[in-house]
Amino acid sequence: MKLEDIKKIAVVGAGDMGHGIAEVALLAGYKVALRDVEQRFVDKGLQRIGESLARLARKKRVSEEDRREMMGKIETFIDLGEAVKDADFVIEAVPEVMDIKKRVFLELDKLAPNDALLASNSSNMSITEIASVTSRPEKVVGMHFFNPAVVMKLVEVIKGDETSEETMQLTLDLATRMNKLPVRVEKDSVGFIYNRIGAPGLILLGAIVDRGIATPEEIDARLKHMGMPMGPYELMDYVGLDIVYHSSLYVAERLSAEYGPPEWLQEKIEAGDLGKKTGKGIYDWSRGRPAIDLSRAKEDFDPTDLIAIQVNEATKLLEEGVTKNPDDIDKVMIHGGRAAFGPFQLARGIGYDKLARRCEELAREYGVEAFRPTETLKKGNI
Ligand code: CAA
Numbered sequence: 358m359k360l361e362d363i364k365k366i367a368v369v370g371a372g373d374m375g376h377g378i379a380e381v382a383l384l385a386g387y388k389v390a391l392r393d394v395e396q397r398f399v400d401k402g403l404q405r406i407g408e409s410l411a412r413l414a415r416k417k418r419v420s421e422e423d424r425r426e427m428m429g430k431i432e433t434f435i436d437l438g439e440a441v442k443d444a445d446f447v448i449e450a451v452p453e454v455m456d457i458k459k460r461v462f463l464e465l466d467k468l469a470p471n472d473a474l475l476a477s478n479s480s481n482m483s484i485t486e487i488a489s490v491t492s493r494p495e496k497v498v499g500m501h502f503f504n505p506a507v508v509m510k511l512v513e514v515i516k517g518d519e520t521s522e523e524t525m526q527l528t529l530d531l532a533t534r535m536n537k538l539p540v541r542v543e544k545d546s547v548g549f550i551y552n553r554i555g556a557p558g559l560i561l562l563g564a565i566v567d568r569g570i571a572t573p574e575e576i577d578a579r580l581k582h583m584g585m586p587m588g589p590y591e592l593m594d595y596v597g598l599d600i601v602y603h604s605s606l607y608v609a610e611r612l613s614a615e616y617g618p619p620e621w622l623q624e625k626i627e628a629g630d631l632g633k634k635t636g637k638g639i640y641d642w643s644r645g646r647p648a649i650d651l652s653r654a655k656e657d658f659d660p661t662d663l664i665a666i667q668v669n670e671a672t673k674l675l676e677e678g679v680t681k682n683p684d685d686i687d688k689v690m691i692h693g694g695r696a697a698f699g700p701f702q703l704a705r706g707i708g709y710d711k712l713a714r715r716c717e718e719l720a721r722e723y724g725v726e727a728f729r730p731t732e733t734l735k736k737g738n739i
Contacts, residue, residue, distance in 0.1 A: 358445065358472055358474070358527060359527075360527060360530045360531060360534060362445060363387070363445040363446050363527075363531060364387070364388060364445055365387065365388040365389070365390065365443060365444050365445055365446075366379075366382040366387045366388070366389055366390075366444060366445070366446045366447070366448065367389075367390040367391075367392065367440050367441045367444035367446075367447045367448070367469070368382065368389060368390070368391050368392070368447075368448050368450060369392050369393075369437065369440070369441070369447060369448070369449045369450065369451060369461060369465070370392075370393060370449065370450035370451040370452075370478075371391050371392070371393040371398050371399045371401065371402025371403070371433070372393075372398070372402070372450065373504055373505075373596075373597065373634070374450040374478055374502060374504060374506060375391065375393070375402060375448075375450035375451075375478075376391070376401075376402035376403075376405045376406050377409075377502065377504065377505055377506030377507050378448055378450055378478060378502050378506050379391045379402065379406060379431065380406045380409055380410065380506070380507050381502070381506050381507055381535050381536075381537070382448075382535065383406070383410075383427040383430055383431060384419070384427065384507070384535070384536070385534055385535040385536065387430070388430045388431075388432075389430060389431045389432070390431075390432050390433075390434055390439075390440040390441065390444060391403065391406075391431060391432070391433050391434070391440075392433070392434040392435070392436075392437055392440035392441075393433075393435070394435065395435065396435060399433040399434070399435065400433070402433070403431065403433055406428075406431065407428060409507055410424045410427060410428065411424065413507075437461075437464055437465070437468055438468045441465060441468050441469040441473070442468065442469070442470070443470065444469055444470070444473055445470070445472075445473055445474075446473060446474050446476065446531065447465055447469050447473055447474070447475050447476065448476045448477075448478055448500055449461055449462070449465070449475070449476065449477045449478060449479075450478040452603075453479060453480065453481070453482065453600055453603045453604060453607070454603060455482055455483075455486065455487075455607075458477060458479065458482060458487050459486075459487060459490045462475060462477075462487050462488070462490050462491050462497070463490045463491070465491070466490070466491035466492055466493060471493070472496075473496070474496045474497075474498065474524055474527060474528065475488075475491065475493070475496060475497045475498075476497075476498050476499065476500035476528060477497070477498075477499055477500070478499075478500060478501055478502055479499060479501065480501055480548075480549075480551075480552050480600070480604060481547055481548040481549060481552045481553075481604050481607055481608065482547075482607060483517075483545055483547070484497060484498065484499040484515050484516075484517035484520065484545045485517040485518040485519065485545050487517075488517045488519060488520070494517065494518075494519035494520070495519050495520060495521040495524060496520075496521070496524050497517055497519075497520060497524075498514065498515065498516070498517065498520050498524050498525060498528045499513065499514065499515025499516075499517065499542065499545070499549065500512060500513075500514060500515075500528055500531075500532065501513040501514075501515065501549060501551075502537075503551070503692075503693045503694075504595070504596055509692070509693065509695070510537055510538040510692040511537065511538055511539075511540065511551070511688070511689060511692035511693040512532040512535075512537045512538070512539045512540070513539075513540055513542050513549050513550060513551065513689065513693075514528050514529050514532060514539045514540065514541055514542065515542040515545055515549055516541070516542065516543055516544070516545060517545045518545060525541065529541065538688065538692050540680075540685045540688055540689050541680065541685070542679060542680060543678060543679065543680055543681065544677065544678050544679045544680075546674075546677060546679045547607065547608055547611040547612055548604075548608055549679070550674060550679065550680060550685070550686055550689040550690075550693075551689050551690065551693040551694070552604060552608075553608075553670060553673075553674060553679070554667050554670045554671050554674070554686070554689075554690060554700065555667075556605070556608050556612075556616050556670065556727075557616070557666040557667070557669070557670050557725075557727050557728060558589065558663055558666065558667060559601070559605060559616070559618075559619070560615060560616065560619075560723075560725055560727060560728075561662060561663060561666055561719070561723070561725075561728070562576065562589055562590070562663075563619030563620075563621065563622070564619075564723050564725075565658060566619075566621065567619065567620070567621075570657050570658060571655040571657055571658040572655075573588075573590035573639050574590070574640075574649060574650070574653055575653050575654065575655035575658065576588060576589065576590060576655070576658050577589065577590050577591050577649050578649055578650060578651050578652070578653040578654040578655070579654040579655055579656075579658055579660060580660060581649060581651060581654075582651050582654045583660060584697055585694075585695075585696065586695045588649065590639045590640070591639075591640065591646075591647060591649065592694075593632065593638070593639065594632030594633055594638035594639050594640055594642065594647075595632065595633050596632070597631055597632050597633070597634055598622060598625050598626060598630065598631045598632045598638050598639075599626060599631045601618075601622065602618050602622050602623070602625075602626050605617055605618040605622070606618060612727075613726070613727060615725055615726060615727045616727065625638060625639070661707065661712075661715065662715060662719060664700065664703050664704075664707065664712070665712040665715040665716050665719065666716060666719060666727075666728050667690075667700050668700040668701065668703065668704045668709075668712050668734065669712070669713075669716045669728065669729075669730055669731060669734050670727075671683070671686050671700045671701065672731045672733035672734045672739070673731055673733075674686060675733055675739070676731060676732075676733055683701045683739050684699075684701075686699060686700060686701060687699020687700065687701050687702055701739050704737075704739070705739075708737075709734060709735070709736075709737025709738070709739075710737065712730075712734065713730040713734045713735045713737075716728050716729065716730040716734065717729070717730055
């Protein structure tokens, strides 16, 4: 299949990510089938697409005529077979639970045309394992968008063990055609690039709060003060605490127990406080985005610590061959999180020696092996 052969894209799952991906496909001129398991979910997804396109039309990013045309190019479905029967490219955006993903791919393999490519928007799960339930693993690929999909430029394109080069290239081309910035992830490894680099951050941030060094608001205020669009806690609420929770369980199973969800996160999940989507999480979202008081920025929390462990984790990706290109890692962190600089750009400014020493201290202070500096970090020169 060639890029020009893709006319219709089916998006399976109409939630935060699914509706956003469907909108991105509409903006790129594709016909879209949006599917979810209940009418109210597809209705909500369609409503959110309508609101977002109206916002873009108000800002004159799309014309009124194009907005109307796009709304006419999307159909919604409950029946999976109807949604995907004539799709050329299918993007799955269902909950981050491996059994659910496998069930969906088993069905997709039966119901989608034989030559259709099947992509998963998973943010950290094995594409190889998802593909293993299909009869076409060479046509299964990771296509990880970032939230909100319509705003964030990055798409990680992940090669499963059996994904063909043709599938990779077509997915990279499709992402570019969707006005995104795709980055190749060469090895199907837990968390890919963005979420793997973020994983030790959750350990450190959790420990800082548990030890009473700073509160989530004091940490967010400090980082927002430095120019981040959202602090890490606000971002977790925005993405959904259930997603962060399942993701850290998955990483813990695959890498080490240290990456498991902190206690406060388990408590939030048990209480049903999942962040923006339920109106309450770490913050109160019932009246919209929380107003974080920047004057509460706490000096006791040193953002360099977060940078040190993230650069260290990034060096593990180079050692493991997840990508060979440090510039791609910088690109992922800049465009996936709207950061001003990537980890290696920061490391060159701060100095690899200093970061490696700090990682050694943090590993000792917190008793966390995941913070231990790699040989690559100690050598520096990246
Ligand atoms: N539709 C259309 N436009 C939208 C939009 C939407 N749904 N949401 C935001 N925008 C546009 C706004 O119109 C605005 O555009 P202009 O700059 O042209 O005015 C721009 O995006 C920024 O929005 P605002 O400044 O009005 O602030 P906001 O509260 O609406 O935006 C935000 C919020 C865009 C999310 C911003 O806070 C941000 O970038 N946060 C960081 C997001 C991030 O890091 N995402 C990655 C999450 S991790 C992930 O997704 C991976 C994973 O695996 C879990």
